[in-house]
Amino acid sequence: MTAIGETPAEVGKARVRKEDARLITGQTNWTDNITLPGLAHVAFLRSPHAHARITRVDVSEARNAPGVFAAFTGQDVKDEQGSLPCAWPVSEDMILPDHPAMAVDTVRYGGEIVAAVVARDRYAAADAIELIDVDYEELEPVLDMREAIKPGAVKVHAEGNKSYTWELANGDLGAAFNDAPIVLDRVYRQQRLIPAAMEPRSVVCAPVGDEYTMWSATQVPHILRLMLAMVTGIPEQSLRVIAPDVGGGFGSKLQVTAEEVLALLLAKRLGRPVKWTESRSEGNVAVHHGRDQIQHIRLAADADGRIRGLDVDLLADMGAYLMLVTPGVPILGAFMFNAIYKMDAYRFNCTGVFTTKTPTDAYRGAGRPEATYAIEHIMDDLAAHLGVDPLEIRERNWIKHEEFPYDTIAGLTYDSGNYEAATARARELFNYEGLRKEQSERISASSPVRLGVGVSTYTEMCGLAPSRVLGSLSYGAGGWEHASVRMLATGKVEVVTGSSAHGQGHETAWSQIVADQLGVAFEDVRVLHGDTQVSPKGLDTYGSRSLTVGGTALVLACGKVREKAKAIAAHMLEVSPEDLEWTGGRWAVRGDPDQGKNLAEITLATFAAHDLPDGVEPSLDSDATYDPDNFSFPHGTHLCAVDVDTETGRVKIRSYVAVDDIGHVINPLIVDGQVHGGLAQGIAQALYEEAAYDDSGNLVTASLADYLIPSAADLPSFVTDRTETPSTGNPLGVKGVGEAGTIASTPAVVNAIIDALRPFGVTDVEMPCTPERVWRAINEAKGGAR
């Protein structure tokens, strides 16, 4: 790390957040709050069928309804709407079907848009939607991935139901499995999930001449602007995209949506500003879903439990269409199935399958939670097979701390890590031995409430991403990030980041970094983001990239400011620049620290520009664009204890310890918050949530009454702690923390449940582990009916 001053004052401090001032007082600028003169409201009619041909759409009555300005069908917009973008064609022969924003002749999932109304207010628009008449010719839905890829299956798209097959293989898998003393063969199911950010999506689009401003509840204003230009043909420079306050994303707002494209086209058609805000029930069917994989995993091991090889076959449900990064999500998992373990051979094969369901795409963790779940589950199965402790089997296989940097079997280089330290700390906080003892006692006493201990020693890849790596994976863009630092005449600092926050606390954490880098007060830094006019360059927020990539760009930009200031400070102090050193947050004469200038003084002199060195421009403002060389690899050990009532199937989390190693910490308050929220989402996958479809392809969890987001009463308090092994890949030594909790916790919880039930012969419980499923698993293992 660049040594700045003697002691970093701000980095590492548990600063309360700057963002809170507006959020706790209701002065927030959500997209749905925006109102403009003449603003019209858009409502969409969505398909009630999973799969059908549209034979007629009649909007004439809607068009004539009171307060209605216009109504449109797919036929009306088909020449302008283009195809919604997929930026990640993972293979050359990938089937990438046309994806109309508004369906023209066929609907392929319940919730697809078939017509739009633009009206005076949202009530008039909703009323007019009821007046639209659509005739459908129903087709058979395609709901089961395994059935979908069989010959003769009903086709979602004419080109077939198999979008792509992608493979990665290293080492001699045949040799690894041949004569292996232990081969475990398992199939795990990743259920479909709904990201359900608390703020429903909303978009406002205003035309000014032939230029357009769009406000959208998006994670990716920069990507959205670029893609809107490419889809609609409106020149990029005529589009401005603003992500105002955004109420959570978790990947669901890492998208270029039909509604955004249509809002732009309707604003253009009508020449007036339009707004669309979704209802939750609309969002549950129309916002992309997450996960949904069938994982076939085989593990070969020596008699002592040393892993020889791992063979993974995935079926990944794409849903009805490929959206922004749909096909790439399971591919990210390819690099993570091997996790923290050494092995001789590895094969990963993924087939992307079309079904008549809502498209899937990134959801918190994107590919890594799926991989981590499968490997951590099978590691527990291996431990059970050998009758050794799950932590012991992991230790026999994991990369030792002295072996870093380590080239993994999946082709990545893990720069740093210390699995021993994190595990030791977690064991201690958890009272591992004590709980194991209690577990045995309950088994001996044939207690109806069993204790289970679940282990998850995860790693993940963060800091998306080195552009060269993305290129090698056929991703359509790079992975750099941009920052600029503007020195104001009064000595205050404006920082512009290309990474657009939606709850992560950038305004606070970035201020802490800049305060240390420039020797200014935390309060004197203002962080700007999320507006392509204010922040013209950026690749936005996802994949735990903001700090590792965007934070590094910021450090580099601050370094340039300091260097520019150095020449001017030398001139002011009438010394040579070589005689200056940056110390205590200012440029001072080496050996004479009383003689120095801070950045406020230098900035004012630069602004006045009355007496600058020859040839020096009167500005300290600096930009930096940073492209990482490598990913970062947070890791940690999570331990979960559950009580399982074997008579009712009810699972109660008794204690949960998370020890994460995310490298250096900028703000521990924010980090703990990220971990808590991540744990909640991972636990929700293990215990509560599932996007379920009926046999006709209707989403039966279309409201929050049916889709069970856990409440405070459904979750325990967590014990969190950290070990600190800095990343060597960036000057801050940071790794990223946005997804760690989610990635680690799902297997910790499910492993705990299975651990409690292994004495009954239970080896798996499908997620979510509802009381009914747990009870059935016990009953079935006992030889009872399902």
Next chain:
Amino acid sequence: MRISVTVDGVRYDDDVEPRLLLVHYLREHAGRTGTPIGCDTSNCGACTIALNGRSVKSCSVLAVQADGADITTIQGLANGELHPMQRAFHEEHALQCGYCTPGMIMAATDLLKDNPDPTEEQVREGLEGNLCRCTGYQNIVKAVLKAAQGVKA
């Protein structure tokens, strides 16, 4: 129908459709956009306000039902300085994206009216009707317990 309501200390007289939801009235007629909408089935609680001093989900009340009522939203909670619950949410980092926060703060404030000295479990049970997707509730619970201490002291 003609209604007269006081919102955050200001009286509004308006003609409204009988079907207009109170939350839409607050946001679109009274301009009090601090109260957001998170669902359409009254599960999430983001739109929680105080109606005549008791918390309600304003998506499940019609504007006409609020005729004559005194309403406090998140925007009227601070009285010159932050309400102890707002301060506790800030100090304990009980919010991330902040979308559930107005409803959560309003519900928590009402919770303490009923039970000024709740246990952790009572706070968790008491806030069951308000969903948060960011925080895992840990710091929300901490903040409510802290605010309870502050109110007592």
